[in-house]
Each structure stands twice: as C-alpha cells, then as structure tokens.
Amino acid sequence: MTSPTENILLAMFLVFGSAKLLAEVFERLKQPGIVGEILAGIILGPSVLNWIQPTDLLKALAELGVVFLLFRVGLEVKSSELVHVGGTALAVAILGVVIPFPLGWFIMNRWGEPHIESIFVGAAMVATSVGITARVLASKGLLSHRASKIILAAAVIDDVLGLIVLAVVSSLAKGSVNIMELLATSAVAIGFTGIAATWGTRTMTKLIPRLERHLKAGEVQFNLAIVVLFGLALLAIYAGVAAIIGAFLAGMALSDSLDTRVHNLSNGVSELLTPFFLAEIGLHLEVSTFANAGTLLLCVAVTLVAIASKMAGCGLAALRMGWRNALRIGAGMAPRGEVGMVVAQIGLGLGVIPARTYAVVVFMAIATTIIAPALLNLTFRDAAAH
C-alpha cells in the first residue's frame, strides 16, 4: 500500500533474481556462479543500467549477508582444527602482508603517483576478503580441506594485521604515530580474537545446552545462536577487527552445539542475503574509469600486482605443503573485495587519496574478487570434496 515497501521489494526482486539468473548462466558456461552475481550488481548499478543505486538498505542487507555467510562457514569449522594449522596460517598471513604492501607502493611510485597515495594503495593490497573464498569453498564442499583451513585461519590473522597496517598508515597520513596507542589497539584485537577462537567452543558447548533446558519461548537454540552471533560481531567491532571476523568466531564457537535444523534456519538467511553482498560489490564499479586509457592501464597493472604479490607471499609461506597447496592458498587469499574498498574509503575520507586513486583501488578490489573464484576452481580442480 505504501511506496517504500514497493521500492524495497522491487530492489530485492531485481538484485536477487538477476544475481541468480547470471549465476545460472555462468555455471552453464563452466564459470563460477559467484562472478555472475557480482556482474549482476555491475549491470544493474549506476555504471550500466542504473536501475539500482547503492542505498543504505542494500548496504545493510549486504553487510548482514556477509555476516551470515561467515557465520555459516564458521559453523562448519572446528576451532581445534584451525588452531592446529595456526603456525602455517600465521606465516601465510604475515608474508601476505609483507610482500603485497611494498609491491603495491612500488608500482604506484614507479607510475609517478605521490608517496602517501602509494602507501594507501599498498595498505589496500594487504586486505583479504575471506567472504568470496569462503563462498566458493563452501559451495564446492571443500571447507574441511587442509588448504581451506589454512586460508580461513590466515584470513582471520590477516584481518588483525590489516587493522595494524591501516592504523599505522592512517597515523602517517595524519602526521604522527602514537606507538603506545598502536600497541594497545593491537593487544585488544589479538586478545579478543585469540580468546574467542580458543575458548569459544568450550564455553558454548557448556552454555547452550544448559540455557536450552531453562528457556521455553519458541526456537530457543536459533534465538541463542543469533544473540551470540550479533554479540560477537559487535564485540569484534569494539575490539577493532571486522564484524565478519566476530561472525566467523561465533559460528566456530557454536559448531558443536546446534542441531542440523538450526543450521538450516541460519543457512536460509545467508542464502537469501549473500547475493546482496556479492551484487553490492558490483554496484560500486565505475565503468567510466575505463574512459581514460592511462587510468585503465594503471588499474590493470595494480590488479596484476595485487594477485601476483598475494599468491607469491602466501604461496611462499605454504610452500612446504607442496606447490599445489601453495597455489590454492595464494588464490584463496587474493580477493580484496569489500575490505580493500573500506581502506580506500578511509584514505578518501582523510583527504590523502584523490578520486582517481580511489577508483583504481575499487577496480583492483572488484577485479581480484572476480578473478579469484576462477583461480580457486583451477587450483582446487583435482581436490576431493568431503
């Protein structure tokens, strides 16, 4: 009866419908469906048809989508297994920062871009958007593969490292670095992640059945899971890391405590909302960036460096697992997605990077995200699904 309802439903119908339609087309062409869903956002968005604008509502649905996606992935992972691969994952995360950062800076610097802009592009290259990789691995039934576990653990660590890099870079842009503040920030982030990862499961396996026995209103287990999910996602934000890391840790903590039916209930939310997360990434691509040949060339160069540097850095750290696994892990860490875009937005907000550099980073973030699923398909081709 009211017009807002119509707008909401129309936007959801268009985004969900075309994302799934293009996913189907891509799967038939033996391409990753996920790329079709991002492409749906590009086509519907301001750059091409302009039927859908990136509104606050779509952004909120996208954020909820990736939160539930990571929660779902967490539910399929045992924290003990993740701690088991911790050493390798730490190496993968660290080399995934140490190699891309200077290379990102270098390519921009060689291109004649100013120093601080080059540093921000380097920082954006550090980011890992684990949502994309998680979606691909989950849809292939490969989450329990050893390489998948290392990717997931490394992505969590990478988020903490990325936070530190971003804090340093932002301080540099503002003109001063406060070492004590930086140490405190890092300690809180590491402390939260470490505690949630190691004690989460133990606490929940005791707490959930006990609460379940005492509560009686409705879907008790599901309601408790949602409260834990939102609670840990919020705590993650307060600790300085991303909400999706909290969501992943919440899923992992609950992985032993929920019935299959409750898994399905929460999977329903992620099935509905994940297309919005993917399409929303596409909405931000400005096709007009292509108009300038120089900028386009820079976009392509930065994207190539972004992929090569993550594959080299992360692959190198995992080389003792064999070159095949090294490539898998490198490909899994390559997409920058929404995390890379957030770094660019902060640079834009601080006034240290101009619109052109912002467009380059957004292009790199989307392009790596589109290329990574194909790389994952290729490198995991002969891996057995569990």
Next chain:
Amino acid sequence: MTSPTENILLAMFLVFGSAKLLAEVFERLKQPGIVGEILAGIILGPSVLNWIQPTDLLKALAELGVVFLLFRVGLEVKSSELVHVGGTALAVAILGVVIPFPLGWFIMNRWGEPHIESIFVGAAMVATSVGITARVLASKGLLSHRASKIILAAAVIDDVLGLIVLAVVSSLAKGSVNIMELLATSAVAIGFTGIAATWGTRTMTKLIPRLERHLKAGEVQFNLAIVVLFGLALLAIYAGVAAIIGAFLAGMALSDSLDTRVHNLSNGVSELLTPFFLAEIGLHLEVSTFANAGTLLLCVAVTLVAIASKMAGCGLAALRMGWRNALRIGAGMAPRGEVGMVVAQIGLGLGVIPARTYAVVVFMAIATTIIAPALLNLTFRDAAAH
C-alpha cells in the same frame, strides 16, 4: 571497521535480544510471547528508553519480517481448503467491515470529533492485521484448525474490502468520488487475488519441478521460491492490495512444491525478522498520549469499540459454526496492527486528521494487537493442535 555496520548490528542485537528476552518472560507468566516482543519495541523506543528510533532500516526489516511470516503461513495452508471455507470467510470479512466502520464513526462523532475524522477512524477499524493472528496460531500449531482457515481467508478478503473502503474514504476527503475508477481498482484487486488463490498451486506444482530439472546453480528450489515470493508480493502491490497478501498467496501456491529443508531455509528468515515486525509496531507508541486524560479515555473507548465491533461482526457471520468458533474468529480478526496505522498515516498525509486523532488510531492499532493474542489464547484454549 565502519560505523554504519556497528549501528546496524547494535540495533539488531538490542531489538532481537530484548524481544526474545521479554517473550521468554511473558511465556513464563503464561502470557503470549508475542506481546513481550511488541513491548520490547515500546520500551526500547522513543517513548521510554529512546535507545532505538524507528529508522528506515528497521522499517524495512519489519516489512520483510511480516512478508516472510505470511509466506511461511501460506506454505502451511492448501488453497483448496481455503476456497472450501470461502463462503463463510466472505461473510466474516463483510460483516467485519459493515459493523466496525459505522461504530468507529459513531464513537468519534458522539465524542464531538469532526465528520471526516470520524470517517477515517471508522476506516482504520476495518483493517485486519493478519500477521499477529497468524503468528499466534502458527506457534500453537493451530493453522489447520477450521477456524484458523476461515480467519486467514477472511483476512485476505478483508484486505481487498479495506482497499475499497480506503479508496472511497480518501476520495471523500479529496472531495469527489470517481465511481468508474473505484470499480476498476476493485476489479483488479479481486482479479489478482482470485487468480493467484485458485490457479497458483496448480501452476507452481507443474512449473517448479520442471524448472528444477533444468537449473543447476546452488539452492535452486529456494531461489525459485524467493523469486515467486518477491514477484507475487510486488504484483499484489501493483494490483492495489498489500504486499503481505501477495506473500501469503505465494506461500499457498508453493505449499505442495517445496521440500522440508527449503521450508526450514525460509523459516529461518522469518524467525530472524519477525521480532523486528513486532518490535517495530511497539516503537510507534507515543506514551505521551496518556498525559491528557481526555485523549486517554478516547483511546480506551475507541479500542474497546474496535475489539467489540470486530468480534460482534465476524462472530455473527460465523455463528452457525457454534459460539466457540465464532469467538475464535472474532478474536483472530481483532488486531489492527500495522494496517490500521497505514490508514491513519494516509489520513495524516491528506491533512484531514490531526496529530491527536492519529495518536488515537495508533494507540487503538497497538492495543488491539496486544489484546488479541490473549483473546486467542483464551478462545483456543481447548482446541487440539494438529
């Protein structure tokens, strides 16, 4: 990392968490949990704690919540059974319009309120918010009870009748009634509802398995269900009826075509979002209305007339099913909820009802919604769950 994500998650955590907490408290006090969830909105909202404001996002989540709630209810209902009770349902819907409308006008008129305001309050009394009743009946496992089916069918018909009443009243407020336009509007609404209700199931039981055989990307059945849901909800809006009627018809059309697992996937969305629908109703209550004793008295009088007139009208039409079922159906049709508020908003928008009358209608809409679950509990006390 960004502040919008924090705001979204914090609002969701507070609304979902406190709604479920109060639902638990109410269930322990042998009261309907649903009332606790509405109360959570009142307490968190501007009237009491002012922790949560009714934002566009919460409104959108609320609308999606009631859309998925009605979809879920539709999935549990067979259209053939609804058509079977069509005669009684039609009588219930018609008497549920014919009795409350003049009584609503009468009480306002006696109170000394202007003519056009009294007519709008009468129109708001015609509305039925089926979401509340559906939630109560579903949670008690009573959706297949004969009285429940009559309530659902009558609520669908009532929405069409309410549309016609609102069109007439709005035309009166604007000063002229276009009979031809009115007939065309009614014909489209009745045509859409009739076709979707009678042919929907037949079409979907043929279409869904055929499409399923040809599609391969991801959760095919779930994706098709979502597209049908959003599609019919949109068509309903274009046909002039409410989106939730389209959602209900979509659920009914698909009730024979979806696996249990897909039911669970879509139930997850409604479990997550229904608390937002309920709490959002509470957010709109202005406790300051109580400050004026005269207004408060009018609120109470209008609410009593609203409940009595629906119970009398709908009950009368169902009297040959026994007084027990008549009371059940009357109680089920009593909540005005968000539909009553929409009518009041239109009156406010047209400038024909002042803020005070608006507050009275909102009070009536919320109060009937809070009282109805208790009436349903009482009247259905000795009904067997199926």
